[in-house]
Amino acid sequence: xxxxxxxxxxxxxxxxxxxxxxxxxxxxxxxxxxxxxxxxxxxxxxxxxxxxxxxxxxxxxxxxxxxxxxxxxxxxxxxxxxxxxxxxxxxxxxxxxxxxxxxxxxxxxxxxxxxxxxxxxxxxxxxxxxxxxxxxxxxxxxxxxxxxxxxxxxxxxxxxxxxxxxxxxxxxxxxxxxxxxxxxxxxxxxxxxxxxxxxxxxxxxxxxxxxxxxxxxxxxxxxxxxxxxxxxxxxxxxxxxxxxxxxxxxxxxxxxxxxxxxxxxxxxxxxxxxxxxxxxxxxxxxxxxxxx
Amino acid sequence: xxxxxxxxxxxxxxxxxxxxxxxxxxxxxxxxxxxxxxxxxxxxxxxxxxxxxxxxxxxxxxxxxxxxxxxxxxxxxxxxxxxxxxxxxxxxxxxxxxxxxxxxxxxxxxxxxxxxxxxxxxxxxxxxxxxxxxxxxxxxxxxxxxxxxxxxxxxxxxxxxxxxxxxxxxxxxxx
Numbered sequence: 001x002x003x004x005x006x007x008x009x010x011x012x013x014x015x016x017x018x019x020x021x022x023x024x025x026x027x028x029x030x031x032x033x034x035x036x037x038x039x040x041x042x043x044x045x046x047x048x049x050x051x052x053x054x055x056x057x058x059x060x061x062x063x064x065x066x067x068x069x070x071x072x073x074x075x076x077x078x079x080x081x082x083x084x085x086x087x088x089x090x091x092x093x094x095x096x097x098x099x100x101x102x103x104x105x106x107x108x109x110x111x112x113x114x115x116x117x118x119x120x121x122x123x124x125x126x127x128x129x130x131x132x133x134x135x136x137x138x139x140x141x142x143x144x145x146x147x148x149x150x151x152x153x154x155x156x157x158x159x160x161x162x163x164x165x166x167x168x169x170x171x172x173x174x175x176x177x178x179x180x181x182x183x184x185x186x187x188x189x190x191x192x193x194x195x196x197x198x199x200x201x202x203x204x205x206x207x208x209x210x211x212x213x214x215x216x217x218x219x220x221x222x223x224x225x226x227x228x229x230x231x232x233x234x235x236x237x238x239x240x241x242x243x244x245x246x247x248x249x250x251x252x253x254x255x256x257x258x259x260x261x262x263x264x265x266x267x268x269x270x271x272x273x274x275x276x277x278x279x280x281x282x283x284x285x286x287x288x289x290x291x292x
Numbered sequence: 293x294x295x296x297x298x299x300x301x302x303x304x305x306x307x308x309x310x311x312x313x314x315x316x317x318x319x320x321x322x323x324x325x326x327x328x329x330x331x332x333x334x335x336x337x338x339x340x341x342x343x344x345x346x347x348x349x350x351x352x353x354x355x356x357x358x359x360x361x362x363x364x365x366x367x368x369x370x371x372x373x374x375x376x377x378x379x380x381x382x383x384x385x386x387x388x389x390x391x392x393x394x395x396x397x398x399x400x401x402x403x404x405x406x407x408x409x410x411x412x413x414x415x416x417x418x419x420x421x422x423x424x425x426x427x428x429x430x431x432x433x434x435x436x437x438x439x440x441x442x443x444x445x446x447x448x449x450x451x452x453x454x455x456x457x458x459x460x461x462x463x464x465x466x467x
Contacts, residue, residue, distance in 0.1 A: 025360070028361070
């Protein structure tokens with residue numbers, strides 16, 4: 001096959017000029033693109049408005065499609081639930097009885113905890129959710145791990161707020177539109193969460209690995225403190241994330257840390273709850289120190 | 293009366309380009325970019341950048357699919373839809389147009405393998421640029437975990453995009 005019909009304008013002066021100006025325009029496009037790129041790499045917040053506006057336009061589309069897929073998968077899983085219903089029912093009854101016993105124990109522990117806290121005079125903060133929305137999409141084309149949720153600044157969401165589900169931590173807000181926001185998931189490499197192991201309470205650092213898993217490392221060098229199955233929870237250090245929110249479950253150990261999988265799977269959670277930063281004052285001080 | 297008017301309605305004669313034929317290629321690139329709006333919540337980001345695949349498919353098929361500078365606004369739309377750092381696709385896509393213009397002057401002949409090779413190189417460069425931009429923004433992931441699989445998947449899905457582009461091209465020109 002011959003080379004594709006390249007730009008051969010022939011003898012027409014007009015065609016030659018238009019080709020030349022098109023060439024100048026693409027070079028101008030390259031230069032403008034590079035300038036915009038450098039600006040967005042140096043100061044990522046400089047495009048907050050335009051990125052927010054794009055989110056507002058695109059998120060309702062994803063949201064509508066998401067409704068369709070949940071309905072369809074709901075039909076199938078609903079039909080699946082009828083299959084073998086008697087066995088499931090018996091199993092659920094047994095589970096329920098077991099859970100009731102555990103709940104009574106837990107209630108007693110909560111009561112005891114309250115008394116101990118009162119003795120220590122710890123102030124218990126009431127945590128009110130800012131907004132609750134659905135996860136409607138994700139960045140499945142990029143090595144960054146972002147999700148889109150269907151609440152935005154009109155619901156009171158602001159950049160930097162932690163996002164969680166009933167199951168555990170999802171991430172934090174990085175872009176807000178007025179009806180949608182972008183969440184940096186805990187599995188993103190840039191999301192570093194101060195955490196601790198639920199068993200024993202040893203402080204660790206949780207970092208995403210960009211492929212849906214999380215890398216956890218102890219703060220103190222020494223013996224590897226992890227065991228497969230350990231639950232990692234937030235420690236509340238740093239003031240952004242509230243303490244004791246489950247993050248991940250340890251899957252396997254590597255040389256001095258462990259690989260864990262997030263407990264709240266963004267594709268399964270029904271609602272994402274946006275909360276205010278845990279210690280707004282500490283956070284403001286930290287961010288102002290970060291960006292002079 | 294011309295003879296062809298007596299024939300069946302969908303005759304092979306009297307078929308010109310569809311209305312707005314010159315905007316259809318750019319529109320399919322935007323459609324490719326907006327595939328990112330599908331409600332797929334994936335734990336890894338290995339899906340191909342469909343806007344880029346359509347851009348390469350069209351540009352390798354025809355040099356005159358759009359004026360070269362259209363790549364910059366198309367890249368801007370892609371950046372907005374995908375949530376990339378703004379300017380990344382603008383610069384990359386404009387640079388790709390220039391590179392292809394140079395390639396068109398240099399290559400004496402083409403076949404499907406050479407086109408696939410060119411597309412593979414450009415896709416790999418684009419993924420590497422995305423990977424480095426992510427690293428600059430604080431998300432340094434190992435190559436084998438992110439850019440590597442993404443390049444492989446995108447290179448192997450390029451022929452699909454090229455096929456779609458060639459079919460749409462025939463349709464829009466009324467052939």
